[in-house]
């Protein structure tokens with residue numbers, strides 16, 4: 418049992434540099450948590466606090482119920498995989514993978530068994546006598562993963578392990594990672610700014626911005642019910658349409674059209690409407706808010722087309738994703754916003770309205 422608990426963690430480097438602000442998160446055994454956010458939002462600092470490479474200014478780190486906040490990194494039984502692989506260049510693959518076990522004076526037979534098991538899982542068994550300089554980027558990252566897995570730590574920490582790989586390799590190693598960690602019954606904390614990695618690998622995602630935890634939820638919930646405007650705009654590609662509208666009574670006004678607002682005790686003067694491009698259809702549909710507009714740009718993605726439409730009576734643009742074989746006539750088109758996929762946010766705070 419090695420449940421990881423972060424309680425009100427804060428890290429301040431200087432009066433105006435506070436990359437981790439009051440973060441509370443729990444990661445259960447076997448749970449895969451991803452820290453997702455833009456560059457500089459504090460992901461790596463939070464990971465380093467868990468590893469013990471940084472000391473928190475405030476708050477507590479607990480592993481398996483034990484407070485480890487002031488325990489040095491070497492005594493936490495944590496394994497960390499870095500984006501830079503951090504392999505020893507003069508050692509063979511076998512020596513790199515087994516180095517930590519040798520230090521722990523584990524018998525040679527046991528070391529060989531563990532290295533064989535893990536290298537088979539990762540398809541590295543034919544590379545054991547090579548040195549890191551004789552490996553490709555993807556193979557080096559697999560060696561770094563093997564070194565982490567073979568140690569049997571209480572917790573796995575991974576800091577952007579795929580970011581040095583090209584797009585194709587990223588996909589392959591991502592699938593390997595998913596399979597590997599599905600069979601591990603340990604907490605995993607994974608840092609990335611790549612939302613596809615976060616969505617495909619995680620049980621839970623913690624979205625961070627400017628040191629604050631914006632939302633902690635399953636990938637599905639983050640996508641379908643973003644807690645605020647930041648999460649709505651950060652997760653999803655192409656990005657969710659987010660437009661600021663004036664309110665009139667229980668409606669929001671979009672050009673020549675009025676869209677029903679959710680019922681609230683006090684109506685705001687303005688709101689932000691969010692809708693994903695794939696949640697807008699071409700033409701009239703019964704379950705949609707139908708509006709007309711001027712189609713002024715078509716971007717071809719191969720499988721789909723992304724249309725940019727200026728709404729009649731306004732200068733607001735909505736982007737609409739349609740299947741590549743969908744056709745239309747002329748530049749004046751009708752689109753429908755699927756009612757149950759509308760998201761509403763407060764202008765002042767960015768928080769979700771309902």
Ligand SMILES: Nc1ncnc2c1ncn2[C@@H]1O[C@H](COP(=O)(O)OP(=O)(O)OP(=O)(O)O)[C@@H](O)[C@H]1O
Pocket residue numbers: 430431434436454455456457458459460461462463610
């Ligand atoms: N040792 C340090 N001393 C002072 N400031 C630091 C230190 N480490 C990190 N920072 C600052 O803290 C902020 C967050 O950095 P961090 O590396 O945690 O972000 P990140 O989300 O991991 O970014 P990236 O995706 O670019 O790696 C940055 O502004 C960074 O400059």
